Amino acid sequence: MINLTRGLRRILRNPLMVVGLAGISTFMIVAVFGDLIQPYPEDSRGAVHIDEVLLPPSSQNLFGTTALGRDLFSLVVAGSRISLLTAAITASMILAIGVCLGLAAGFIGGWIEEVIMRISDLFLSFPSLLLAMAITAALGPNLRNAMIAVAITWWPSYCRLTRGEVLSLKRREFVESARAIGASPLRLMFRHILPNCFAPIFVAMMLDIGLIILTTSSLSFLGLGAQSPTPEWGLLITTGRTQFLTHWWVTTFPGLALFVVVLSFSLVGEGLREVLDPRMVRRGK
């Protein structure tokens, strides 16, 4: 408990962390209550207004309108929910695969560990964006496949992380004593070892979640992710590519939203890592 309050105070003393937390909260609120915030909800569902094409930002259209006359502010707000869902779903997939395999590798050991770890080495040797591009190209371009591709490229680092934690926890006294009183291997794994792996996994996920959003949007930007009329930020930027030199707002606002969200998650992740890294606590002060 003392640790928790001290941790909280450390967090609030770090201005970067505070900025990041503010960014994430805003993003969450906008994503959840998006329908109430959008001034023209029909635009994010694919409505076209021929007479309102490429209007500059004004009090009617805060971020201006797109080449199809859609209100860009509504689209960007609607896009936040897509990003949040993308991030949540992809992260769950990554954790489901990575943590389970890492747990199995670390706890069981032997040839199972060897096979799992070599496979994850193989995946890690491909740069994630490139592998994701190849996979989406193979599966067909849409948002679901883009998320699957990102998950396939990302699980190995969580597998490694979990395995490392499990290896160090496996020999600890509380696990040994649980084993001595006859706890089954499954109970040892899920009741005693897994909960103690959560902190480092959580921090790693905070650092990664922004990058997951960024990678999925990059795939959409390349035409390999979300398809029109989905108001996905990367897709909004790529559709604005032909007009942005004469109508600056079409790419600037969706990109800004993407940047702020990714940045907020990275700032918080970075801050959390410093709070939890004992070396930094001792020396960084």
Next chain:
Amino acid sequence: MGTYIVRRVSLALLIIFAAIVGTFFLTRLIPSDPAMLWVGRFASSEQIEKAREQLGLNDAWYVQFVRYVGLLLHGDLGVSTRTHNPVVRELVTRLPASMELIIFGMTFGIVLGIVLGCLSAAKPNSSFDHIARFTSVAGVALPQFWFAMILQLTFGKVLGILPLSGRMDLRLGLYHPVVTRTGFFLFDSFVSGNWIAFQDALLHLILPALTLAAYPIGMSARLMRAKMIEVLGEDYTRTTRAFGIRETRIFLVYSLRNALGPVVTLTAISFVYTLIGTFLIESIFAWPGVGSYTAQAILSNDVPVILAVTLLVAILTVVLNLIADLILIALDPRIRGWEG
């Protein structure tokens, strides 16, 4: 230590082989028919059948696999279905443009990042430190494709001081043609004393290189700060301090030397990330390099090209990781000890 290196190298070879198998089977997953792409949209079924025969698509998968590996060993990466040219030749002609961009961007990024990181570490938690750390996190979080557009908008359109895209003004090619020796425009024009072309090439390079530099800046600044703070807290630093050596000297000579090695190697690994980043950056800046070529190949489903680039990048990653590991061993005697 010897056994460790042998194990490490054989693992690298194994991964490269697995990458070859992986890319081969990945293409078989791609739903489009290579023969159809080869002959184009308006071909008759006979022509498609002929192409299928010619490309060896009728053979069993293991025959195709053995042939694929055999060609790879001869340095043959296949023929592009879009341009019908050998992939290797197409990549080689575009490589200098990409290398010029990457070398410029990365060097600039790493140097600036290291300076930022050092200044940050000199006074941790000062307001400069907060700003520098914000910049370094922002550099990594920045959507490159968006940043590229913002730069184009600001410097190309609004201020009008830098060219929007391309590698050189088209008119220059007529009036002051560059004698191509290496394909590196800056080098070629410099050597032949073609100053107008040199200046033009340099101006064209600034925006894409700046976009590319964002990631290495963030990466190296963050690592440098952490490493410097760690080194400054080591016992041997305290000893040097006890010997009465001046603080600036401790910082600039003893600590910097110890922190620099790992930071440069680790950032060099991000080279591959930078390479992938060029897919997006080069297409936005119409830079005639490997990146824009690959991006085009992905959009037109040019399977041999996608396959070749994926494989080359995977091999490059494995080799770079291997080199980085070996350098780290050479630099840090402590690793040498416990890895056996």
